[in-house]
Amino acid sequence: MSAAKIVGALVASGVVAYICDTTISDVKIFGGTTPSTITNKEWQEETDKRLQAWPRTAGPPVVMNPISRQNFIVKSRVEE
Template structure:
């Protein structure tokens, strides 16, 4: 019988936390806007191109942010 209260509490707390996150981050109840660097695709492509051209001095080239790429070694596109 206590299992249903635990599951209900977990589901309820997840719903409340999702709602709070959505209201604060998407509806921006505390003000603010999305930065242009996040919403501008041209800026993102230019930044990514610049990161890929970053000079390396030791070892094989590595991605600047490997978590977003899921591959850790940069392959040269122009052989």
């Protein structure tokens, strides 16, 4: 019986957290707007260019934000 109550409480807390998150961030009950730096594609492209142009002195060039770029470099293993 106690396991059912624990699972029910976890599900209920997840639902409450989702409703609170949606209400605060999407409905914006406290006011405010989404910044143009998030919605403007030109701003994102310029930011990405600046990040990629960042000089690195410690090693070879890397992708600063690999999740959005989706161009991971995978080195193949050389079997001897």
